[in-house]
Amino acid sequence: MGHRSALLLAVVLAVGCSHETRSLETFEPGPFAPDGGSPDGPRDPMLAFGQALFFDPELSGNRNISCGTCHVPFLTTAEGIPLSLGEGATELGQFRTRNDGAVIRRHALDLFHRVEMDVLFWDGRVERLPSGEVVGPVPTPPEVTRALELASIVPLLDRDEMLGQPGDVASDGRPNELAMISDEQPRVIWAAIVERLRQHPEYDTLFVRAFGLDPSQMSIGHVAIALSHFQEVLWGPRGETLDPLLEAETARGRALFEGDGGCTRCHSGDLFTDQRFHDIAVPQLGPELDLGRFEVTGVEPDRFAFRTPPLRNVGITPPYMHNGAFETLEDAVRHHIDPVRSLRSYTGAHLSPTLRATLRNDPATLDAIEANLDPATAPLRTLSEDEVRFIVTFLRSLSNPQEMTRHPEDALPVSVPSGLPVDRWNGTRHPFR
Ligand code: HEC
Ligand code: HEC
Structure with missing residues (x-):
């Protein structure tokens, strides 16, 4: 592939x-x-x-x-x-x-x-x-x-x-x-x-x-x-990810993440996840409606709720959310600031036309997503653009180069026992672009 x-x-x-x-x-x-x-x-x-x-x-x-x-x-x-x-x-x-x-x-x-x-x-x-x-x-x-x-x-x-x-x-x-x-x-x-x-x-x-x-x-x-x-x-x-000598901007971002940003209400602990489920009003995109946790439990409050993702190395894993709706870390963070507005104004303009065509932004779906929104999603107070930037800087500091395999190509074996070809990522364009 x-x-x-x-x-x-x-x-x-x-x-x-x-x-x-x-x-x-x-x-x-x-x-x-x-x-x-x-x-x-x-x-x-x-x-x-x-x-x-x-x-x-x-x-x-x-x-x-x-x-x-x-x-x-x-x-x-x-x-x-x-x-x-x-x-x-x-x-x-x-x-x-x-x-x-x-x-x-x-x-x-x-x-x-x-x-x-x-x-x-x-x-x-x-x-x-x-x-x-x-x-x-x-x-x-x-x-x-x-x-x-x-x-x-x-x-x-x-x-x-x-x-x-x-x-x-x-x-x-x-x-x-x-x-x-x-x-x-x-x-x-x-x-x-x-x-x-x-x-x-x-x-x-x-x-x-x-x-x-x-x-x-x-x-x-x-x-x-x-x-x-x-x-x-x-x-x-x-090894340790968090640099004890955080740059000033990173340190401010961390303070916001743990403080007024309210992020640790869900992104808590060592991996920055409570391992619980929340509807944070991410737009619905893809071949079929995705009810998330509800599909496992059948319990109403779990409708459109997804597991809080861990944030270690999050800076290198775009796009974001359960369906990749947001392309950049900035967009993923900004979505949390005013989730309902973000949901209702989302057009998926950056997506390929085929994927964009699967966006479910009909009023009934938007209302259903909003109805289950976890009220604890938005920050404790309005954050400025600068403050969002500080938080993003902090999130990027969670990338640990040591964890990205010792050599980029290390993990690929020369061959596999079946003799079938191993994917080598040999360079044709991806149809999503
Ligand atoms: C077709 C692409 C594809 C293949 C092949 C695939 N995965 Fe995945 N993997 C995914 C997707 C998409 C998800 C998220 C699915 C979901 O959460 O419902 C996922 C999720 C996971 C997770 C959960 C991670 C988490 O944060 O909870 C693990 C572990 C995993 N895959 C391991 C594997 C292993 C091991 C194999 C091979 C046996 C494999 N995957 C094959 C696409 C794939
Ligand atoms: C109410 C719980 C909650 C709060 C508070 C919260 N998040 Fe999230 N966050 C989630 C959930 C759940 C998702 C995944 C939603 C989905 O995919 O539908 C998510 C996704 C993300 C992602 C995308 C990660 C990925 O791998 O796709 C980032 C980045 C993120 N949150 C950062 C933040 C920041 C920064 C804050 C504070 C400003 C914050 N979150 C506050 C629950 C929360």
């Missing part, structure tokens, strides 16, 4: 990353090889297994998409586009067209620090309860103990993201046997994915090294653990 790379490059340039970034067009695989280990660390067999799984399209029904296709490994761990492109999709116009690929109705989340979180996805459909039990829309495999582990195998079951549709033919001409299994049988789909892995002796080897078990014992729970471990090593916390 090289069409995404032009945008990524734009993001890289916009961020002005201080460390060396190679042109994505001349991208070469990095020293992270499937035999495990990083250049500056000991060999880590779990990392090797997780890395292979994260980039292998073999895990997708049509063998055409991997986690790394949407969660671009270097720099952002997400996509620089408003809505995510699902399996087989190359254009925004392809909304859930059978056999043709689909556009996902949500913006791909970044994966920074997710191992520390108990509530995952925009609607929190995977959660680790205070009791320690991990619950989600599907049965939790016995090996799973963390929210990130379960969240890592849920995308495999999503027909638009990775699974495909009944009757699809995979990229290598074989039938998509995974997509023939009913959605009511997630465990059977998972088992069939493990079956696929077992066809490649290299996966048996990676599994044995990582878990010390007989290959016949490989299960989706092990896949979940390895995928989670990979994300933790690559994008987990590394």
Whole structure:
């Protein structure tokens, strides 16, 4: 899916990353090889297994998409586009067209620090309860103990993201046997994915090294653990982000964020999220109405409520909100200042015409979004333009270059056990632009 790379490059340039970034067009695989280990660390067999799984399209029904296709490994761990492109999709116009690929109705989340979180996805459909039990829309495999582990195998079951549709033919001409299994049988789909892995002796080897078990014992729970471990090593916390010698403007921004801005009412704690759900009147955009948390709980106050996003490294992950409605950090912050006015005046002028055409700004929808607005969204007093700028400066200071992988290209393996091609982001233009 090289069409995404032009945008990524734009993001890289916009961020002005201080460390060396190679042109994505001349991208070469990095020293992270499937035999495990990083250049500056000991060999880590779990990392090797997780890395292979994260980039292998073999895990997708049509063998055409991997986690790394949407969660671009270097720099952002997400996509620089408003809505995510699902399996087989190359254009925004392809909304859930059978056999043709689909556009996902949500913006791909970044994966920074997710191992520390108990509530995952925009609607929190995977959660680790205070009791320690991990619950989600599907049965939790016995090996799973963390929210990130379960969240890592849920995308495999999503027909638009990775699974495909009944009757699809995979990229290598074989039938998509995974997509023939009913959605009511997630465990059977998972088992069939493990079956696929077992066809490649290299996966048996990676599994044995990582878990010390007989290959016949490989299960989706092990896949979940390895995928989670990979994300933790690559994008987990590394070093202190907050500079104790904050520049004056950053320090003022932080004081506003915690004070009159009222931001910490929701963006609280170490990751700047309460891991709870709020309707903050983000415009509705995309192939279908997105009721957010309501779709999980069916409880009225959850209508149009989405999980407060964590803000670590937020400066490098545009666009923003559950559907990428806002292109810049400034716009995302400004929206909070007067959410209803922002909702009602939003035209999506910066969006591509196809995406803009999906904007739902009819009075009934606007009223419904406004009706559920969390009254605690707006700041405690009106903020000046300068003050908004200070807050944005503070948010940008939450980017930790050390967390953007040790070398930009590190995470991409040279090859994956299935032998299928690994997405290299080789430079065609993205259809959203
Ligand atoms: C088609 C693009 C696509 C693919 C492929 C994909 N994801 Fe995602 N990912 C998304 C989108 C979009 C979201 C947000 C969806 C939502 O919240 O409903 C997301 C959310 C997540 C989250 C939750 C993060 C958070 O902040 O709560 C995790 C973890 C994750 N993906 C991991 C994976 C893993 C592991 C794979 C491979 C097995 C994968 N994804 C494959 C697009 C994709
Ligand atoms: C009432 C809770 C609440 C308050 C108060 C709040 N936010 Fe948010 N914020 C959210 C939620 C929820 C979202 C995601 C909404 C969505 O996608 O529909 C969000 C999104 C964001 C985003 C986009 C992040 C991303 O990755 O997409 C930024 C940036 C942000 N908020 C900054 C701020 C700042 C700065 C303040 C203070 C001026 C603030 N927020 C106050 C709940 C809140």
